[in-house]
Amino acid sequence: xxxxxxxxxxxxxxxxxxxxxxxxxxxxxxxxxxxxxxxxxxxxxxxxxxxxxxxxxxxxxxxxxxxxxxxxxxxxxxxxxxxxxxxxxxxxxxxxxxxxxxxxxxxxxxxxxxxxxxxxxxxxxxxxxxxxxxxxxxxxxxxxxxxxxxxxxxxxxxxxxxxxxxxxxxxxxxxxxxxxxxxxxxxxxxxxxxxxxxxxxxxxxxxxxxxxxxxxxxxxxxxxxxxxxxxxxxxxxxxxxxxxxxxxxxxxxxxxxxxxxxxxxxxxxxxxxxx
Amino acid sequence: xxxxxxxxxxxxxxxxxxxxxxxxxxxxxxxxxxxxxxxxxxxxxxxxxxxxxxxxxxxxxxxxxxxxxxxxxxxxxxxxxxxxxxxxxxxxxxxxxxxxxxxxxxxxxxxxxxxxxxxxxxxxxxxxxxxxxxxxxxxxxxxxxxxxxxxxxxxxxxxxxxxxxxxxxxxxxxxxxxxxxxxxxxxxxxxxxxxxxxxxxxxxxxxxxxxxxxxxxxxxxxxxxxxxxxxxxxxxxxxxxxxxxxxxxxxxxxxxxxxxxxxxxxxxxxxxxxxxxxxxxxxxxxxxxxxxxx
Numbered sequence: 401x402x403x404x405x406x407x408x409x410x411x412x413x414x415x416x417x418x419x420x421x422x423x424x425x426x427x428x429x430x431x432x433x434x435x436x437x438x439x440x441x442x443x444x445x446x447x448x449x450x451x452x453x454x455x456x457x458x459x460x461x462x463x464x465x466x467x468x469x470x471x472x473x474x475x476x477x478x479x480x481x482x483x484x485x486x487x488x489x490x491x492x493x494x495x496x497x498x499x500x501x502x503x504x505x506x507x508x509x510x511x512x513x514x515x516x517x518x519x520x521x522x523x524x525x526x527x528x529x530x531x532x533x534x535x536x537x538x539x540x541x542x543x544x545x546x547x548x549x550x551x552x553x554x555x556x557x558x559x560x561x562x563x564x565x566x567x568x569x570x571x572x573x574x575x576x577x578x579x580x581x582x583x584x585x586x587x588x589x590x591x592x593x594x595x596x597x598x599x600x601x602x603x604x605x606x607x608x609x610x611x612x613x614x615x616x617x618x619x620x621x622x623x624x625x626x627x628x629x630x631x632x633x634x635x636x637x638x639x640x641x642x643x644x645x646x647x648x649x650x651x652x653x654x655x656x657x658x659x660x661x662x663x664x665x666x667x668x669x670x671x672x673x674x675x
Numbered sequence: 676x677x678x679x680x681x682x683x684x685x686x687x688x689x690x691x692x693x694x695x696x697x698x699x700x701x702x703x704x705x706x707x708x709x710x711x712x713x714x715x716x717x718x719x720x721x722x723x724x725x726x727x728x729x730x731x732x733x734x735x736x737x738x739x740x741x742x743x744x745x746x747x748x749x750x751x752x753x754x755x756x757x758x759x760x761x762x763x764x765x766x767x768x769x770x771x772x773x774x775x776x777x778x779x780x781x782x783x784x785x786x787x788x789x790x791x792x793x794x795x796x797x798x799x800x801x802x803x804x805x806x807x808x809x810x811x812x813x814x815x816x817x818x819x820x821x822x823x824x825x826x827x828x829x830x831x832x833x834x835x836x837x838x839x840x841x842x843x844x845x846x847x848x849x850x851x852x853x854x855x856x857x858x859x860x861x862x863x864x865x866x867x868x869x870x871x872x873x874x875x876x877x878x879x880x881x882x883x884x885x886x887x888x889x890x891x892x893x894x895x896x897x898x899x900x901x902x903x904x905x906x907x908x909x910x911x912x913x914x915x916x917x918x919x920x921x922x923x924x925x926x927x928x929x930x931x932x933x934x935x936x937x938x939x940x941x942x943x944x945x946x947x948x949x950x951x952x953x954x955x956x957x958x959x960x961x962x963x964x965x966x967x968x969x
Binding site: 448555588 | 680682685688690693697720721722728732736737740745777778780782783786832833836901
């Protein structure tokens with residue numbers, strides 16, 4: 401599966417590639433172990449994204465992170481979408497590709513959000529079969545990311561982490577573990593975040609995401625990616641590192657995006673936290 | 676693609692959840708709120724309430740996220756139109772549009788398709804009354820703004836193109852063929868200084884409606900084109916703009932003849948030289964991508 405593919409250093413630090421950083425990036429080409437791109441931003445035929453991508457892929461390893469696979473959608477996977485994703489993975493020679501363990505649309509509509517399902521055993525088999533198919537078709541490691549969520553369902557028969565581990569194990573794919581999402585969901589649903597981590601087989605973790613979030617006046621935490629990483633998330637990250645490090649770590653910053661230097665400084669904190 | 680299928684209940688669940696997500700936000704007192712009272716009771720039963728939020732309030736987070744993600748997309752693609760109308764009024768149009776044409780593609784940008792035409796219908800025919808709509812905003816200016824916003828969006832996102840350079844091999848067929856306009860260019864017409872206004876709103880985070888400057892004494896014409904990964908706006912002479920428009924619509928020979936007919940007697944002596952110059956410039960700028968036999 402990984403023969404001939406580039407490998408990231410196991411302790412690599414990466415940043416989500418975002419348009420507001422292009423000017424600073426193209427001016428100085430600072431040291432970053434790797435960048436992660438949102439797959440869908442580069443699947444179309446618009447020329448400027450492709451030209452920017454070419455500039456970056458010549459200089460940095462790139463991994464792909466998708467938001468549109470719709471793995472848990474009740475409709476079959478979109479084969480045209482998957483073909484494009486395979487093309488992009490090949491084009492940038494991605495060490496791995498990730499997306500989310502969620503659904504994003506149904507009945508012919510796309511909701512453009514990462515949506516949860518009831519966690520029940522009879523979804524695991526099909527989800528795993530689909531994830532395995534995606535990984536086979538990509539010809540490279542495929543990781544599934546855990547969601548941040550704001551709602552749980554009465555019909556769930558197992559905690560999210562059991563469902564998540566079940567799908568990854570049965571599919572033979574990988575965890576794309578987002579510790580900020582674990583923290584957000586733990587606060588919104590009242591579980592112990594460290595319990596989530598203890599269920600994870602870190603030998604199957606492709607990458608860990610860190611990000612900022614926002615707390616609403618009513619106490620709900622929204623996964624906004626518009627702030628620096630909070631202290632509790634850093635603590636959870638340190639816990640994960642002690643439990644299963646090293647693993648590649650990536651900072652996501654998607655809104656109120658600061659200058660590149662600020663984002664890189666935030667990413668650099670990861671090295672300090674785990675030292 | 677996948678051999679195995681999910682259980683039938685998943686489709687029902689996703690239908691219910693999707694319906695809640697897409698529930699239009701209420702527009703009370705110039706603010707938007709999730710209309711939780713309209714959610715399917717079966718879905719509300721399924722969602723687990725928490726210490727701080729009811730099950731409806733939990734679902735409402737997704738409902739708001741759905742709409743605000745799309746509003747943000749439309750604000751980004753139609754920044755000038757948004758600010759001429761105000762965010763609140765513009766959101767009303769977006770909401771009405773997406774109620775009839777919800778996103779169906781993995782590419783969120785595809786949700787924008789057809790919005791300009793919807794807005795034209797809504798504003799010209801007045802079939803889509805929007806609560807809180809500003810009285811007195813010049814509808815023609817809004818329509819022109821929408822055209823300009825759409826042009827900026829489409830030109831930037833056009834695929835890579837190979838400019839057409841006519842050679843001796845085209846001499847025979849040129850006059851009877853139509854020049855194919857590059858998707859990476861657009862001809863713009865302004866009766867108000869809208870492009871300038873558009874530039875200013877890009878750095879202004881306010882959500883209120885902006886005032887429209889006085890109209891130009893004569894309409895201004897320009898061509899928007901992509902150079903590398905940048906957009907460039909170049910002013911056009913009146914007749915040059917007319918020639919480019921005619922060339923986009925008619926075979927070259929017919930376009931030149933029509934332009935000649937439209938010119939005044941005073942313009943006629945310089946028309947051949949000007950036409951040569953404008954044609955050469957259009958080729959040099961890469962405004963055409965080929966010849967299409969009529």
